[in-house]
Amino acid sequence: SQKIEQNSEALNIQEGKTATLTCNYTNYSPAYLQWYRQDPGRGPVFLLLIRENEKEKRKERLKVTFDTTLKQSLFHITASQPADSATYLCALDTGRRALTFGSGTRLQVQP
């Protein structure tokens, strides 16, 4: 069966460290993958899109990698801040013509 897996356990890190979140998928061949941030009670906010022919994408303190052989994407936040605390969702183009979302990983950055 098709699956998108994100670590359901919260990730707790100290301010200033790099946060690394993982998105694994099975039985998909996505043309692109996206990452979103969601705060409690709010809609998700688009952060980055990476295509299958791109290995890495950066935006300010954010970096995304996409390994189509491992079927994995890593999402990094460098120099993390308490304001980065949120749930981060990965989303795949799964051929259904709309994005399929993972269940998200909650990040908590401690001051």
Add this chain to the structure above:
Amino acid sequence: NAGVMQNPRHLVRRRGQEARLRCSPMKGHSHVYWYRQLPEEGLKFMVYLQKENIIDESGMPKERFSAEFPKEGPSILRIQQVVRGDSAAYFCASSPERSSGYTFGSGTRLTVV
């Protein structure tokens, strides 16, 4: 640009009533998507529409749920004869192209009592 506008923000319905959720996409966005989210769960795809067309409704329950995106006016998600299990947050998103990042609204929180 006001972003994606959803209303109402909160909606309370008694079992058996109808719920109508509205979504105005961002200006220039012709692709509209509806997702449902239960507490502590991920976003579940419901339906993808373009003006006057349903592109993919494979995530929509076969009964009681319908969606439209008319030539004029907002997209509407309609739930007839609501049941307690319909209680959830319903998010609408829009994009200029299918492969672009989505812009989400703030959601409508439906409570069925």
